[in-house]
Amino acid sequence: MNFLKALCLKLIILIIFNTVSANSYGGEIIVKGNTRIPKETVITYSGITNTADATSNQIEAAIKSLYTTSFFSDVRIEKKGANIIVTVEENPLIRKIAFEGNKAISDDSLKKVTKLQPKAIYLPSQIHLDSKAIETAYNKQGYYEVFVEPKIIKLPENKVDLVYEIKQGQKAKIKRINFVGNENFTTEELKEHILSKEYAFYRFFSSADMHDPDKLHMDQELLKRFYQCNGYFDFEIKNTTAELAPSRDGFIITFLIEEGKKYKVQDFSVLTNVKGLPKDKLLEKISLTKNATLNLQDIEASEEAMTKYLGANGYAFSEVTHDVIKNSETGYAIVRFMIREGMKFYINKININDNNRTMDKVIRRKMKIEEGDYYSNTLIEKSKMEIINLGYFSSVDFKNKRTAFPDKVDIDINVKETSTGSMNFLIGYNDQTGFMGSVSVAENNFLGKGQAVELVLSKASQAEQAIFSFTESGFFNQPIDSGFDLYTGKVIDKYSKYSHQETSGGLRMQYELLHGLYHGLRYNLKRFDISQSGGSKSLTVQDFSGIAYNSSLGQTFSWGTLDSRIRPTKGVRFTLMQDLAGLGGDTHYIKHQVIADMFFPFIKKHSA
Structure with missing residues (x-):
């Protein structure tokens, strides 16, 4: 009896629950078209819980919600009786x-x-x-x-x-580089001092004529440096634009500049809060000359010399900076070198990034600092400029990074490599040798080792020659340029009717002895072979016919104030060359040469 009562009670409760359930939900949600996505997931993302009271707005919101999941390419929801039908098409x-x-x-x-x-x-x-x-x-x-x-x-x-x-299409090259506001230097002069170059057919091995925003930033720094090395310390770059030509095949780059006034050195001084510093010794390290053009290179050389002196005399953590006080009315400036005792930070690690081709050691040997050295802003800026001057990178960026040690920092050097190869062709005519053709191939960062390799081949109807040159810019990881040259050539003189063949080889090295003063050593061995041709009856030719050797040792001292050692446009250069022949061979002599060069623009064009 009790069992029957309990069974009846359960049936009544079940009927009541089903009635309430039917009234609450009125049906079920049916999902169609799903193969990977479970039914429960579709219902959950739809947000529909009450089929009976689902409005058109709720259904529209459910469609949007299911689309938002990105699981489906198509979603349709419709109400049929008490049921909700959700039809989906899954994204593949x-x-x-x-x-x-x-x-x-x-x-x-x-x-x-x-x-x-x-x-x-x-x-x-x-x-x-x-x-x-x-x-x-x-x-x-x-x-x-x-x-x-x-x-x-x-x-x-x-x-x-x-x-x-x-x-891909074609690479967009730099079609034209314009300068607006240049009054004291021509556009052609300024182009020589930036990395970006205008398109030329012979630059197919180089990326210099390819537009690169990072390289454009470097160009701005190089322009500012060029002007400051020529006394223009008010120089400003107002704007730089790189406009894509309507044909989309090239860029037109425009630098809007304001040169400002040119300054000369009125005076210079040393200010410091470090006790015991001998100012007279520091003044001797300054490379500036009164009444001479103010030159950023001279300021940097002075800072570097003072930094080295301080480090060698127990003031390793002193920082050397400078301030230029300009008088625009007189055109003179006073340079104050300030020495203060800085915080004692050491360099923990130097990390070089993105040098996929250039070896680390090529970059490190240009650094004025090493791991374990004290931190110096002056030497870091000098190191940055040395790396830029390599010409291997379109951008160089130094960033400091904290370490677990409170007195140590890491330095990240981020570089962006650029093309360093070139190929040139030459066609000409000479009355003695006839038509001539020449081709030269050069690579300034051979195999990423910082080595320069050049091969020149030329051929004419009455002459031919081949030249091979190799230069190692960091001999034994020292700031010494060393290399060798090989040459072979032959010339037939059609008038005197003799042929002259020369084969030679030479070793050379060069280093900076003092700021701006370079010393070079060289050894050359040459073989000459002069012979008659075409029945020459010249007694001179007959006297000199045969094979002779020349063995010579030489040195060169060179000092100058050129604005560029590669393509100078301003400044002077004095060169003393001495050669001694007779270390073996058939010729004996001592030769002295003194050469003075002065460079200046012959015609100033104020082209924009």
């Missing part, structure tokens, strides 16, 4: 991602800039963003005509392969 899975037509940038590099990966859900919006990221990567490499078209290959089981078809 990406099986494989491939790149086609990408000659300039590798697959691995493109994978780093795109977000979608294999086994991810196919998302049209993300594919669009990844296509733009690929275009941006190509823009940074100088390709502004690039076109990226993503293509989908449908596979069974709702999977796809994604292929990015890339049409």
Whole structure:
């Protein structure tokens, strides 16, 4: 009896629960079209809990919510009686991602800039963003005509392969470089002192004529330095623009500059709060000359000399800075060198990043500081400029990084490499040798070792020659340039009817003895072979016919104030050359040469 009562009670409760349930929900949510996504997940993301009271607004919100998950390419929700029917079409899975037509940038590099990966859900919006990221990567490499078209290959089981078809187009070169506001230096002069170069057909081995925003920033620094090395300490770059030509095949770069006034040195002094410093000794380290043009290089050389003196005399943590007090009315300036006792920081590690080609040691040997040295802003700035002057990088950036030690810092050197090779062709005519053709190939950072290699071959109807040159810029990791030269050539004189053949080899080295003073040593061995040709009856030719050797040892001292050692446009240079022949061979002599060069613009063009 008690069992029957309990059973009846349970049936009544179940009927009441079903009635309440039916009244609350009025039906069920039916999900169709899902294969990977569980039904429960679809219902949860839809946000629908009450089928009976679901309004059109709630259904519309559920559709948007399901689209937001990115799981589905199509969502439809409809109400049938007491039930809600949710029909979905799932986005396919990406099986494989491939790149086609990408000659300039590798697959691995493109994978780093795109977000979608294999086994991810196919998302049209993300594919669009990844296509733009690929275009941006190509823009940074100088390709502004690039076109990226993503293509989908449908596979069974709702999977796809994604292929990015890339049409690179041509590299956008620098079509023209303009300077506006240059009154004291011509546009051609200023072009010589920046990294960016205008497009030229013979620069196919170089990236100097390719637009690069980082390189443009370096150009601004180099321009400012050039002007300050010529006395223009008010120099400013008002604006720099790089406009893509309407044809999208090149850039027009414009520097808007204000040169300001040129200053001369009125006086200089040393100020310090460090006790016991001998100011007279420090004044001797200053390279400035009164009434001479104010030169940033002289200021830097003075700071470096004082820093070395301080370090050698127990003031290792003193910092040398300078201040230039200018008088625009008189055109004179006073330079104050300030020495203060800085915080005692040591350099823990020096990390060099992004030098994929250039070896670490090539960069490190240009550093004025090493790991374990005390931290010096002066020497760090000098090191940065030395690395820039290598010409191997379009950008050089020093960043300090804290370490676990309170008195130590790490220095990160971030570089961006640029092309260092070149090829030149020459065609000419000479009355003695006839038409001549010449080709030269040069690489200034051979195998990333900082070595310079050059090969020159020339041929004419009456002459031919070959020259090979090799230079090591860090002999035994010291600031010494050393190398060797090989030469062979032959000339036939069609008038005197004799041939002259020369073969030679030489060793050389050069180093900076003092600031601006260079000393070089060299040894040369030459072999001459003079012979008659075409029945020459010249007694002179007959006397000198035969083979002779010349063995000579020489040295060179060179000092100057040139604005550029490679392409000087201003300044003077004095050179003393001495050679002694007779260390073996057939000729004996002592030769002295004194050469004085002065460079100045013959015609000043105020071109913009």
